[in-house]
Ligand SMILES: [Zn+2]
């Protein structure tokens with residue numbers, strides 16, 4: 001017996017789907033499980049990303065022994081660069097090999113090359129302060145998905161991460177049910193389980209059920225096939241490649257993250273794409289339509305994604321037309337429905353056909369359904385249960401499932417972001433509320449919650465304004481005269497400064513980059529210019545003046 005208290009404080013992921021972040025505390029030390037983000041709602045104009053408010057971590061930076069990542073999805077790893085940048089002494093980060101590889105590449109992009117990211121394998125145990133941490137293999141819609149068992153003197157708690165119990169996963173290695181049962185026999189103190197599909201009855205279909213459906217649909221297509229799915233769903237990409245091969249079609253990967261993730265997946269042996277199978281983006285238009293499958297990003301209707309640009313007739317390599325079939329091998333995340341429907345309708349307008357999971361089951365969820373959540377509780381027999389990863393309705397439904405399999409209601413805790421669950425030898429209860437909430441990220445800026453007008457005025461008064469007027473050629477999008485830079489109220493900058501010349505070069509660089517990417521929509525060129533100039537100015541001045549790009553075509 002010990003006098004210690006285990007504190008489990010969710011900073012994100014409860015009462016919402018997204019931005020998962022859990023602080024596990026014992027003896028004054030901390031392990032953080034997941035550092036996720038959320039994409040903004042359509043009405044949050046001018047906001048690029050939503051992060052959990054991690055003030056708590058900033059104040060306790062010295063006490064953090066490890067950050068553990070369950071898997072590589074953005075709602076679990078996306079906030080990591082922002083968290084690491086803000087912590088004075090950055091703790092080591094642990095994740096499966098794929099998670100670690102994806103995170104390293106992300107940290108590189110944020111120029112955080114010093115961060116220490118360590119690979120851990122399933123069944124591997126490591127020590128961090130007073131915690132002993134074990135990764136347990138689970139099945140989900142991305143390889144290397146782990147549950148995390150954290151043991152202190154008080155006992156063991158299990159964060160399931162995102163999971164399903166897939167008996168026939170594409171990689172042939174199902175969840176480690178034996179280890180979960182063993183944890184149950186050893187006596188599990190607390191289970192924090194994924195609630196995403198608590199509202200769906202029965203068992204989720206196996207990922208490997210998708211391949212045969214794809215093949216059937218492919219067999220009926222006469223023209224070109226475009227399949228869109230999450231770039232991180234490497235097992236799905238594998239099944240698309242296999243279905244294409246079975247029907248003697250070659251494959252082209254479209255979208256930066258699709259190529260990047262497939263490359264990382266190939267390097268780590270998660271996906272097998274025969275060398276001669278791939279067709280480069282530039283060869284697409286000359287390739288016979290009935291011999292090609294294009295795998296594209298954009299299944300969520302994301303504004304700058306490859307599929308969205310195809311749907312707008314604005315993709316440099318793919319012109320959708322009559323006879324093409326676009327298959328959505330994904331369902332919209334809540335909040336993205338409108339963007340997805342709009343994309344679908346645009347595709348119809350171009351004359352192509354669309355197939356979604358409501359037409360044919362060409363998608364399988366990565367999250368277990370109700371019977372699987374019950375199975376998890378029956379296997380691990382936890383003393384306490386705190387459902388996570390769900391909106392309030394799903395947390396409630398998950399609680400009801402726990403009750404149905406015999407967990408006493410007083411042992412089930414329906415938590416909220418900022419509300420710590422405190423467990424000691426005498427029992428469990430919620431403690432005093434801590435700061436939690438949202439942080440909005442606008443380009444490179446991490447700010448507090450403010451409406452856009454307020455933010456604009458604050459930026460103007462503190463850091464001034466840059467107006468960048470660029471004139472580009474209608475033919476090739478390149479800058480035709482030196483850009484004009486007008487600024488007001490920017491501290492420490494004079495007209496004669498070499499900084500202004502360098503800024504002009506940065507503007508030309510940004511325009512040249514957009515031209516290379518063959519971006520022709522003026523709005524997009526301006527967006528990129530805004531982001532590039534904001535980043536350049538911040539790097540040089542450590543200030544965030546308002547940036548107003550004006551691009552004129554001649
Ligand atoms: Zn996930």
Ligand SMILES: [Zn+2]
Pocket residue numbers: 020073075076162389
């Ligand atoms: Zn998730």
